[in-house]
Structures are given as structure tokens and as C-alpha cells.
Amino acid sequence: GENVEQHPSTLSVQEGDSAVIKCTYSDSASNYFPWYKQELGKRPQLIIDIRSNVGEKKDQRIAVTLNKTAKHFSLHITETQPEDSAVYFCAASKAGNQFYFGTGTSLTVIP
């Protein structure tokens, strides 16, 4: 089955700096890659996603890039704010099947 690895496990940045979280996947048939943000004690919330027919997608301060050849995708957050502090999970799936999640990155934005 699919194996998703996520790095780093923890990340601290100064407010206003950029944060980058990287994920790799093993199954070349995976074609949908969502990113979820989970604040402490709350539900995972979808923040951005990308499908395999696209190399990059941006939504305000958040962007995701996908390299199908290398089988990795990354989340980029620019101009970070304290409210960006949370655990971020990447996931991969194919053709609408189950999501395989990464192990999560705990992001702390220092004011």
C-alpha cells in the first residue's frame, strides 16, 4: 500500500517568515494530495489540496507544489502568523480511495 512520509516533525519560525513542510509518497498511482490543519483538540480542516494534473496551487498565503516524478509534494506558508500554529498533515490517495496520512508537522509561529 501507499506510504507517506512527512518532514519535519516540528518546525518553529518567526512571525512573518515562511514555513515549508515536505511529504513523499510511494505509490505512483496516487493522484490526490490534500493538506489538513489540526489545532489542538479540534478536527482536521482541509486547507488546500492538489491533484496530479497540476504542479502548483496557491490560495493567498498558502501554496502546494507537486513533483510527480520525484513523488513529493510540499506545503508553503508565507508571512506566517501566530494563528498558523497547529499540526499540519499531508495525505495521499488514488482515485478516491482511502487517505494515507503523513505523521504530522507541529508548526509553531513565534510572535
Added chain:
Amino acid sequence: EPEVTQTPSHQVTQMGQEVILRCVPISNHLYFYWYRQILGQKVEFLVSFYNNEISEKSEIFDDQFSVERPDGSNFTLKIRSTKLEDSAMYFCASSEDRFYEQYFGPGTRLTVT
């Protein structure tokens, strides 16, 4: 904005007891999922459900687990005889179509003592 809801928010049960976790998916969604998250670990897929049938399940989803859509709105996860290792946060999710994004409920924290 419609949201997935789950009840109860926290369930404490003794080992060997049966528990039923309840979910109300977003009303026009057709695909339903259960995931679990052991404290501090990643979210793990349990089962997906469509058209009153299980469409996919993981190795975790053994004979102790079952799912049901008893009426037009609820989606339940039953654990027949709970074990200590079943203690986790259980998330329900739903999607409009299997190729669309999944929306998660707030979770039920299950504690097995």
C-alpha cells in the same frame, strides 16, 4: 456552512464493552468514512462506506468493528468488545463524491479502561 457532527464528544467505557459512535455527515454527501487517531500519532483510515456498503476497509477494521447507516442521516461505528488499544480519537468524514475533498467531524474521544 454545513459541518459533520459527531456524538458523543467523549466516551469512557470498560474493556469488553460495546460502544457505538455516531456521526451525522453533511446532508448531500454520499461517501462516509471513519478514521482514528491515537494520541500524538497520525490519522489512520478505518473504513469507507457508500450506497449502504463498505467500499474499502483497512487492516485495523477487523471483526470487532462494524458500520451502519441506520437512517437517512446517521452513520455509526460500533466496536463490539473494546480493548485498551482502541482508546483513540475517532473521526467521521464525508465527501460529496469519492473524488472530492473529505470533511471531518470534531471527533469522539474514546477511552477504554
